[in-house]
Ligand code: B12
């Protein structure tokens with residue numbers, strides 16, 4: 001069987017970083033780990049080609065070559081995902097779709113005329129699909145009621161990737177999260193019992209990307225890396241030795257819950273394994289909203305102290321924020337800006353609350369008759385998809401103003417300077433010899449921010465202070481500066497897109513208020 005694996009286009013978003021990626025000559029942030037995992041689970045005598053539409057067009061010769069087209073994607077990619085199903089059907093190809101979007105919104109994919117829906121986790125449903133294909137079936141829907149043990153998951157087919165097109169390689173140690181935030185679809189898709197790989201299994205995966213020549217950023221894409229603290233410590237103790245032996249070829253990033261700050265041993269081990277960044281779901285500094293959304297883990301210890309502890313331990317904190325919770329008091333946007341300024345978190349991912357299909361939030365809003373349309377999106381440029389307890393106009397205005405302030409170039413450059421100064425010095429990684437990519441990026445950055453930008457005086461002032469006081473991890477500081485290239489443009493997009501949608505919403509208000517149930 002000749003299989004064409006397709007990954008649809010992402011819209012321009014908080015995460016797309018076009019301008020920052022252009023500095024380092026990369027085409028996209030990360031490759032699709034789901035699809036290369038699918039390729040590893042399918043029979044290895046099948047032939048595979050992978051096209052990530054975020055880095056290249058699909059050559060007509062690939063369409064001609066393929067007997068089966070497999071498409072995966074998340075909800076934000078749905079427009080292109082549905083378009084690629086149509087393109088494949090136009091060419092009479094057999095089409096199978098799976099992954100997060102198809103799993104949470106199967107009806108939309110079926111209506112687009114995909115032949116096979118292979119939902120939930122592929123470790124269980126792909127063998128059912130392969131049997132059906134071998135029997136000669138031409139359509140089917142496969143679902144799993146169980147969650148697979150990821151100890152059986154084979155090493156993803158990293159060899160199918162054009163690695164140099166990406167900034168970061170993804171790898172996964174665990175799936176699932178023990179918490180129960182009301183808006184979260186992770187626990188719907190991957191469950192509340194974190195399932196981990198074995199340390200040896202994960203190290204073999206790192207070994208594979210190392211052998212394929214990868215060096216640099218690796219994103220451990222776990223839903224909550226510290227969901228199973230016992231197993232993660234076992235991994236880190238072995239990983240630490242491997243990293244040392246290989247002379248720290250990777251700098252690691254992951255996602256974790258904020259209770260990480262309460263475990264000094266865990267933080268220490270992560271730093272020793274060269275974890276450089278950690279993404280925390282802070283959501284809001286408003287305690288009532290955190291309790292209402294069942295994010296109790298964020299109410300137990302003061303958030304500012306926790307963020308400070310992780311930072312001083314030597315890991316850069318990135319954080320997610322949400323506006324629009326039920327019962328939220330006015331000026332929530334200002335409180336988020338204030339919180340970010342106080343903690344000086346460089347990258348604050350911010351969006352309006354969206355209900356995703358089948359989450360506890362979705363089910364509650366459906367019962368209360370408050371859903372506005374049937375699909376969520378959780379992008380930074382989309383309005384809420386339900387009727388909130390205060391007006392959408394008020395929330396959207398606060399949101400746009402807050403986003404605007406967060407990525408104001410002066411505020412951003414000052415924030416990252418102060419944050420970098422307090423970031424703990426990990427002192428374990430050996431600096432790699434600068435690559436041509438880094439030298440090119442640095443020259444472009446100096447030209448853009450040091451010569452062309454209106455904030456050039458601030459750029460130089462802060463850079464000189466960094467060179468004098470803390471030159472050792474200069475690359476981290478300059479990378480933070482490079483993100484400004486993306487955000488100073490992206491805040492215009494957020495403002496424009498939200499204002500257009502808000503105007504449409506206000507114009508059609510009587511209709512939109514006919515709430516779908
Ligand atoms: C890494 C990641 C990203 C990366 C994307 C990198 C990339 N190129 O793919 C980045 C950081 C860019 C990102 C961004 C966002 N992400 Co994201 N992301 C993830 C994360 C943490 C890991 C994805 C991954 O690699 N998983 C590991 C692989 C092995 O799992 P998998 O893809 O699910 O694949 C398995 C099965 O689904 C199945 N499978 C997958 N595809 C297929 C196809 C077929 C045919 C078959 C049979 C099976 C199958 O088999 C695999 C093995 O079991 C997931 C969470 C998660 N646990 O997956 C969220 C997740 C996918 N992201 C999500 C969201 C919402 C976003 C954002 C919108 C967040 C935001 N608010 O901005 C943005 C959007 C991006 C944009 N540009 O607009 C949601 C998607 C929800 C949905 N229902 O679609 C998830 C599930 C997390 C969440 N709930 O918040 N994300």
Ligand code: SF4
Nearest residue numbers: 177179180181184186
């Ligand atoms: S901590 Fe994160 S992954 Fe876990 S339930 Fe809450 S939002 Fe979901």
